[in-house]
Amino acid sequence: MEPAIVSKNPKVTAVETYIKALTEHDLGAIDALFDDNATVEDPVGGDVIRGKDAILGFYKTAFSSGISARLEGAVRLAANHAVFPFVVELNPGNGEMRLEVIDQFTFNDAGKICAMKAFWGEENMTTP
Amino acid sequence: MEPAIVSKNPKVTAVETYIKALTEHDLGAIDALFDDNATVEDPVGGDVIRGKDAILGFYKTAFSSGISARLEGAVRLAANHAVFPFVVELNPGNGEMRLEVIDQFTFNDAGKICAMKAFWGEENMTTP
Numbered sequence: 001m002e003p004a005i006v007s008k009n010p011k012v013t014a015v016e017t018y019i020k021a022l023t024e025h026d027l028g029a030i031d032a033l034f035d036d037n038a039t040v041e042d043p044v045g046g047d048v049i050r051g052k053d054a055i056l057g058f059y060k061t062a063f064s065s066g067i068s069a070r071l072e073g074a075v076r077l078a079a080n081h082a083v084f085p086f087v088v089e090l091n092p093g094n095g096e097m098r099l100e101v102i103d104q105f106t107f108n109d110a111g112k113i114c115a116m117k118a119f120w121g122e123e124n125m126t127t128p
Numbered sequence: 129m130e131p132a133i134v135s136k137n138p139k140v141t142a143v144e145t146y147i148k149a150l151t152e153h154d155l156g157a158i159d160a161l162f163d164d165n166a167t168v169e170d171p172v173g174g175d176v177i178r179g180k181d182a183i184l185g186f187y188k189t190a191f192s193s194g195i196s197a198r199l200e201g202a203v204r205l206a207a208n209h210a211v212f213p214f215v216v217e218l219n220p221g222n223g224e225m226r227l228e229v230i231d232q233f234t235f236n237d238a239g240k241i242c243a244m245k246a247f248w249g250e251e252n253m254t255t256p
Binding site: 009012043044045072073074076077078079080081083084085100101102104118119120121123124 | 137140171172173200201202204205206207208209211212213228229230232246247248249251252
């Protein structure tokens with residue numbers, strides 16, 4: 001018998017695509033995930049970045065720091081949100097830093113991320 | 129030498145107190161954590177509960193289901209928020225259920241929780 005095909009929730013797929021894009025420095029994948037008029041607040045309490053050009057610039061800068069990321073638990077799904085714990089590593093071999101983050105993605109009806117909020121603070125940074 | 133005393137961030141202490149109160153069914157501890165006019169949205173997308181009486185009623189009902197809880201990762205701190213992944217177990221020995229949740233606490237200047245949002249959906253429930 002063929003194994004049952006369980007179709008994954010598209011919000012979970014978006015999160016997994018995002019984590020992979022962070023690690024592979026894939027700006028095209030980031031572009032495809034976000035709505036043109038999306039906002040990014042990373043970290044929450046900081047400046048809010050608006051629009052695709054500013055968002056792609058933000059990720060380009062992150063990629064230049066040799067970022068990698070991995071999920072650290074289940075993606076929680078509520079209403080039009082996906083919220084997930086993950087770990088980011090920055091600057092490998094050159095003042096490297098580990099950051100524990102929880103992101104909140106809000107999706108529009110087209111399935112694009114229209115708002116991203118990243119919850120982390122200095123208490124969530126460690127250096128090896 | 130005495131070990132250095134690191135005073136814990138009070139938002140992290142509040143989260144740890146909350147998780148302990150859920151497991152010990154300690155309504156007094158819940159009462160002390162929340163502002164009188166706080167809101168609770170659990171899950172996000174459902175009804176918003178307003179005010180201390182309604183909130184204590186909500187937790188009393190949860191306690192009657194034999195709830196227990198444990199943190200599942202670091203408490204993320206950003207602006208006046210604490211956001212944390214945890215696991216809840218309900219109905220032990222009687223249709224038990226496991227729920228993976230991320231809560232967002234927002235604190236007022238007095239250090240009380242003025243808003244709680246719980247992110248989880250049916251995809252985050254498992255039965256043994």
